[in-house]
Amino acid sequence: MTLDKDYRQDLLVALRLHEISGERVGEVLAEVEAHVDETGEDPVEAFGTPREYARQVAAQLDPDTGKPSAVWTLGAALLVGALTLLGVTLLADGIGAVGEVSYTMRDLVTTLVVLVLAGGGVLAIFRAYASGMRRAGMIGIGVTALLLITATEVLGDLLLDDRTALLVVPRWFAIAAGAVLLLGSAGMLVRAIRRGRVVHPVSRSNGT
Template sequence: MTLDNNYRQDLLVALRLHEISGERVGEVIAEVEAHVAETGEDPVQAFGAPREYARQVAAQLDPATGKPSTAWTMGSSLVVATLTLLGLNLFADGISAGAGEVAYTVRDLVTTLLLLFLAGGGVLVIFRAYAAGVRRAGVIGIGVTAFALIMATEVLGDLLLDDRTSLLAMPRWSAIAAGAVMLLAAAAMLVRAIRRGRVVYPVNRSA
């Protein structure tokens, strides 16, 4: 008997959401495939639902065996989100500024910080909720709530905050350069995370 592809994919996603290394993900999936092939047993009966089994695997790991700490994961995700958002804003504003300066008002700064907090926090909460076994309707509700708060922030910012007085200004080339550096740094961190998360199946080294 071969492992059902739906179970394999669901288990893969669930393991990734627990920030388990790609090498360990490959080992877990290979173990499940080998058990099913040898015994013919249904994987749900043998290991439980994919998300339940992923939680069991994650609970047995520490940073030395393939799972970084929650604080490290959240911190690195926030850094990537910050660099990406600020980098895009600076680069795009610098390109569109023409020959003038890039200026930011109180509204720009406040709404950007709130957007970063709500978007980054919303994504992290959605991932954690899914990994913890929250039902799909609950996960969708979290996403809708975060999106509604982001929209409300933009509307309230237009109504309540000063969007005329320049609080910070810089030459357009400075904004372009700073934005490019931030985007490159975010890309480097993402490449490192992708390499770490690449699924590596165990091989028969005696062959």
């Protein structure tokens, strides 16, 4: 008996949502495949549902064996989001400006709050899925994050100064800074992709 493709795919996704390294994911998948091939046992009976087994695997890991801490994961996600958001904003403002580029209190505060809410919302949804939460609960998290972001924009217009420039930079600086931030974000994403690449033990032993 061979491992069902749907079970394999669901297990892969569940493991990745626990921030387990691609190398360890490949090992777990190979172990499950080998067990099913040898015994013919249903994977759900042998290991439980993909979400259940992924939680068991994650509980046995620490940062040294392929699972980064929640603090590191949250920090990295927020940093990538911050670099991307600020990079796009600076680059677009610099390209569209005629002279200098200025930012008000509203611009600075709302950008920071939206960044935190968006990053926290995405991470919360991933965590909810990995823990087995029902779809309605995950949708509720997403809707709540969107409502808070909308409220931030509305309150920013009502309560914060959007006329007085607190930060003024030359057009060339905005463009250069935006490009540098986007390059930094891309570098972090490439590193995360390489770390998360699933590698089957057989492929690794063959040097591929």
